[in-house]
Amino acid sequence: MSKNAHFIDHFLSHREVTKELISKIDSDHYSYKPTPTSMEAEKLVNHILESMYSFARFANKQQPEKLFGEGDTSDLVKRADIYTEETVKLISSLSDEDFEQMIDVSQIFGKEVSAGQLLTIAVEHEIHHKGNLFVYVREMGHTELPLYIKS
Numbered sequence: 001m002s003k004n005a006h007f008i009d010h011f012l013s014h015r016e017v018t019k020e021l022i023s024k025i026d027s028d029h030y031s032y033k034p035t036p037t038s039m040e041a042e043k044l045v046n047h048i049l050e051s052m053y054s055f056a057r058f059a060n061k062q063q064p065e066k067l068f069g070e071g072d073t074s075d076l077v078k079r080a081d082i083y084t085e086e087t088v089k090l091i092s093s094l095s096d097e098d099f100e101q102m103i104d105v106s107q108i109f110g111k112e113v114s115a116g117q118l119l120t121i122a123v124e125h126e127i128h129h130k131g132n133l134f135v136y137v138r139e140m141g142h143t144e145l146p147l148y149i150k151s
Helices: 003-023 041-059 076-092 115-139
Strands: 102-104 112-114
Touching (some): 003 041, 003 076, 112 115
Antiparallel strands (some): 102 112
């Protein structure tokens, strides 16, 4: 199995759970935050989606960009679907050799890392925030929650 196919399987095993959690957030809860210093639910979801997409663009030696502008009122599930599709396209375009190419992310991490390492960091970042989403949706009253990953 190619590195990109293997990585996409790993990424989607987590992203599908993230998307399921996002689907539980009604638009009237977009501004919900569990503590005064927490991100609002909509901002947290955007952060998760935009971060993974941006890191996939960096891995492809492209500058990060957002697919939705500030103040966009589109549904979070729609945003998640589009960001997921576009992120998968970016990862799919990487060859096995591309996964070994060094990417200068010294402005963010203080060093260069391989594209594969960068994508791993991105998934670990999503996993961290997926844990936050579990708390958010539970506090919104949801009790039927997905498992940690989908196989």
